[in-house]
Amino acid sequence: MALTEEQLIQIRRHLHTIPELSMQEVKTHAYLLEVIKQFDKTNLEIKELPELPTALLVLVKGSNPKRNLGYRCDMDALPVTEENGLDYASKNPGVMHACGHDIHMTVGLGILNYFSEHQPLDNLVFFFQPAEEADSGGKVAYDLGAFTGDFHVDEFYGLHDNAQLKTGVIGCRNGTLFAGTTEVNVTIKGKSGHAAYPHLANDAVVIAANFIQQVQTVISRSIDPVKCGVITFGKMEAGVIRNVIAGSARLEGTIRGLTQDMIEFIRQRIREIAEGLEKSFNCEISVEYNQGGYYPVENNPALTKRFINYMKNNSQIDFEETEPKMTGEDFGYLINKIPGTMFWLGVDSKGALHSADFLPHEAAIKKGIDAMVGFLNYRMDLEED
Numbered sequence: 001m002a003l004t005e006e007q008l009i010q011i012r013r014h015l016h017t018i019p020e021l022s023m024q025e026v027k028t029h030a031y032l033l034e035v036i037k038q039f040d041k042t043n044l045e046i047k048e049l050p051e052l053p054t055a056l057l058v059l060v061k062g063s064n065p066k067r068n069l070g071y072r073c074d075m076d077a078l079p080v081t082e083e084n085g086l087d088y089a090s091k092n093p094g095v096m097h098a099c100g101h102d103i104h105m106t107v108g109l110g111i112l113n114y115f116s117e118h119q120p121l122d123n124l125v126f127f128f129q130p131a132e133e134a135d136s137g138g139k140v141a142y143d144l145g146a147f148t149g150d151f152h153v154d155e156f157y158g159l160h161d162n163a164q165l166k167t168g169v170i171g172c173r174n175g176t177l178f179a180g181t182t183e184v185n186v187t188i189k190g191k192s193g194h195a196a197y198p199h200l201a202n203d204a205v206v207i208a209a210n211f212i213q214q215v216q217t218v219i220s221r222s223i224d225p226v227k228c229g230v231i232t233f234g235k236m237e238a239g240v241i242r243n244v245i246a247g248s249a250r251l252e253g254t255i256r257g258l259t260q261d262m263i264e265f266i267r268q269r270i271r272e273i274a275e276g277l278e279k280s281f282n283c284e285i286s287v288e289y290n291q292g293g294y295y296p297v298e299n300n301p302a303l304t305k306r307f308i309n310y311m312k313n314n315s316q317i318d319f320e321e322t323e324p325k326m327t328g329e330d331f332g333y334l335i336n337k338i339p340g341t342m343f344w345l346g347v348d349s350k351g352a353l354h355s356a357d358f359l360p361h362e363a364a365i366k367k368g369i370d371a372m373v374g375f376l377n378y379r380m381d382l383e384e385d
């Protein structure tokens, strides 16, 4: 059955009602399977990964395959409470598709649906990926051997929606599209005590405040201003009541840079600042990093040149050359292993990505599907590698 635009929108809305956090995408996985099982299955083969049970791979067998082209979409949502007042709002309290992965999956399903009805020349491997926001589902799948045998991938493509681009615009650039990121967890150990006797305690809140202030100077004072970096601490926990000095504090943040060297430089400076504060406050500070698969998203030069040429020269597609962004993506890991191209799909949302009022325009779904179906058909017609 060929899905209509209206059916695709209903699928996206259903996905929007069942958002699930990274590595918990059980209902999402079941729903994707339910939808895919209604497609013409003549040329389809499904692969599951027992060690990553919410992942889903679907092979569409080509009629005269010269290569395997991969298409990846991510499945997980964020711990954000939706504030859009939609009649198809999240039914999972405190969890929301605030990064548009419901749109990503629907575009992926739409492309898969098209090729289940129109057998491609090459083989196509669709990867519905758990855990993009945390836990590096793409890396986990790769390391488990997801892309081997019939499911190997020669070229990988994937999109991310973009709140600032007009609906349906395809954005891309050759080189680095997204930053690399490293999660950073900081634990500060001071000494708790009575609010009235600060001299007998060692206030972890005051140390945490100093730490946050000082690490921001890494960005403003330690790195070349024409290069860039980000240090954001999105979570801070300390203390239990106003009149007890907190004996410990924990900060969770993310570091970003457009190159791996920048990420490593920022990590080193944060460690040095922590060591300095340990001495000046006579406390213990532990700093742990976890980069996982969030490598900078480096688009492959040859594939991306071809992709951009196709998008630019197609009168049905609005294309914009975009600047690099400090958003992270574990697709960076996959296209570090397998050549690939990541691109943006404009959804023109008033609310930004990761915010409670993120609201993508659904007309982007069909435009994304049409652009990618057109590109894949064009790519498969080419003799060259």
Ligand SMILES: CC(=O)N[C@@H](CCC[C@H](N)C(=O)O)C(=O)O
Binding pocket: 099, 132, 133, 134, 135, 160, 181, 182, 183, 253, 254, 255, 294, 326, 327, 328, 329, 330, 353
């Ligand atoms: C597209 C997007 O928003 N991706 C996330 C990736 C997060 C990576 C990692 N968990 C981190 O927080 O560093 C992003 O926040 O950019």
